[in-house]
Amino acid sequence: MTSYYINEIFPSVQGEGAKTGCPAVFVRFQGCSVRCPWCDTKYTWKGGAKCASLVPASEIFVKDRKAGCALIEKEALVRDITGRYPNIPLVILTGGEPCEQDIGPLCESLRARGLDIAVETSGHVDFDFPDYVYVVVSPKLGVPNGELVPRMARRADEIKYVIGNEADLERMKPLRVAYPDKLFCLQPKSQDKEATRLCFEYVINRSGKLRLSLQTEKMIDIR
Ligand code: SF4
Secondary structure, rough: EEEEEEEEEEEEEEHHHOOOOOHHHEEEEOOOOOOOOOOHHHOOOOOOOOOOEEHHHHHHHHHOOOOOOEEEEHHHHHHHHHHHHHOEEEEEEOOOOOOHHHHHHHHHHHOOOOOOEEEEEOOOOOOOOOEEEEEOOOOOOOOOOOOOHHHHHHHHHHHEEEEEEHHHHHHHHHHHHHOOOOEEEEEHHOOOOOHHHHHHHHHHOOOEEEEOOHHHHHOOOOE
16 A cells, blocks of 8 residues: 655645646645755655654645645545546646655556646656656755756756856756756746846847746745
8 A cells, every 4th residue: 555645735826837827736745855945845844754743634635834744545645636626637746855755656546537747856866757747857956965866857848947146057057958958947046036137037048948937826925
């Protein structure tokens, strides 16, 4: 029996990257070993990857950025998602870091119900995704524990890169050279004005598949 440590589940629209605006059910996994200083989901670290204190599965749907997680069996999880949100065709597995748990069986079960699946990962875990999964890799270069696995960069349908300053643009350069055909979504760190200007100028002055990724969910104050 496969079960998952889940921090929260909620319906929303994707606020970032190439699928901005798409309605989706977000399944936020507990835990991430990368621990970026600027992480905006630090509450998924509290209690560790397996959660010191488990909460009932029903609480996961109303939690809203609190510490604590539930351990939910795969088929029960799929039933909950499809039962509660029958009209939403896309499920986004996010975190925390979803690839630190074996999400393969969950992807299969969701797909068997006809759902589209996207996974948001930092790319530090080597994971074998089925073709039908849309993979968003958000590399955390320069962060200890965040080393990018090359196979994950090759598999990415979209590379979402967080930019805070010029040094981040420099750090991204080798990635763009190594993966010239990839879609790169440049996302200003923490909606900072100067970072936004850097990203804007980059995408209008460079060639390649580039997008400016604004955190629209924060602009309209939704999750
Ligand atoms: S990789 Fe993502 S989830 Fe993990 S600590 Fe960094 S920002 Fe947070």
